[in-house]
Amino acid sequence: MRLLLLRHGQAEPRETWNGGDEGRPLTAEGRSAMAREAAVLARLGSAPDVILSSPLTRAHETAQIVAEGLGVADRLHDDVRLAPGFGPTQLEEILEEHREARTVMLVGHEPDFSLTIGGLVGGAALVCKKGGLARVDVDPESGAAELVWLLPPKVLTVSTSKGGSGGD
Numbered sequence: 001m002r003l004l005l006l007r008h009g010q011a012e013p014r015e016t017w018n019g020g021d022e023g024r025p026l027t028a029e030g031r032s033a034m035a036r037e038a039a040v041l042a043r044l045g046s047a048p049d050v051i052l053s054s055p056l057t058r059a060h061e062t063a064q065i066v067a068e069g070l071g072v073a074d075r076l077h078d079d080v081r082l083a084p085g086f087g088p089t090q091l092e093e094i095l096e097e098h099r100e101a102r103t104v105m106l107v108g109h110e111p112d113f114s115l116t117i118g119g120l121v122g123g124a125a126l127v128c129k130k131g132g133l134a135r136v137d138v139d140p141e142s143g144a145a146e147l148v149w150l151l152p153p154k155v156l157t158v159s160t161s162k163g164g165s166g167g168d
Contacts, residue, residue: 001095001098001099001101001102001103001104001139001140002048002102002103002104002135002136002137002148003095003104003136003137003138003145004046004048004103004104004105004106004133004134004135005105005106005108005113005116005128005133005134005136006062006063006066006105006106006107006108006131006132006133007107007108007109007110007113007128007129007130007131007132007133008026008054008056008058008059008061008062008107008108008109008130008131009030009031009033009034009037009058009061009062009065009130009131010026010027010029010030010130010131011025011026011027011030011058011130012024012026012027021056022055022056022057022083023056023057024056024057025057025058025061026058026061026062030061030062030131031061031065033131033153033157034061034062034065034131035065035069036157037066037069037131037133037153037156037157038065038066038068038069039069040156040157040158041066041070041133041156042069042070042071046070046103047070047071047072048070048075048101048103048104049098049101049102049103050077050098050101050104050105051063051067051072051075051076051077051104051105051107052077052078052079052082052094052104052105052106052107053076053078053079053082053106053107053108054078054080054083054084054086054107054108054109055078055080055082055083056083056109059082059107059108059109060078060107062107062131063076063105063107064076066107079094081093081094082106082107082108082109083108083109084109084112085112086109086112086113086116087112087115087116088116088119091106091120094106095138095140096140099140110127110128110130113128113134114126114127114128117134117136117147117150120136120138120147121136121145121146121147124147126147126150128150129152129153130153131152131153131156131157132150132151132152132153133150133151133156134149134150134151135147135149135150136148
């Protein structure tokens with residue numbers, strides 16, 4: 001199974017947000033960057049069988065933008081297990097529930113994703129930046145996992161125009 005772990009995009013800063021943390025939305029730049037990421041993923045043919053998102057606003061908005069960009073909005077579901085506090089136990093439950101899926105995308109938060117990815121692949125220390133995406137191939141039977149890639153948002157938000165930058 002391909003497991004894609006996407007950290008939510010750039011959200012309104014805690015210091016300037018007047019509501020509760022669970023309602024903090026993406027910034028305009030965060031929404032724009034996630035739309036660019038979705039376009040890159042669409043070109044790569046990376047449509048997952050299911051997208052599960054933390055119910056927190058910033059994660060849900062990220063998941064919705066990506067799901068719509070991939071043409072799979074009907075495959076998006078909020079899952080409270082992806083709220084802050086997500087870890088190996090919740091991941092095991094999710095993988096068991098979706099064991100027939102070929103590709104599962106999870107959208108959530110830090111430090112949960114970095115710790116979970118690191119734990120899956122033998123204790124690696126890594127950081128999943130805002131808008132970063134990891135692919136971990138997991139054998140549901142044995143639990144063996146391989147980190148295939150961890151892409152920072154800079155790689156995923158390249159220009160989606162076909163003309164290029166015009167320079168070398």
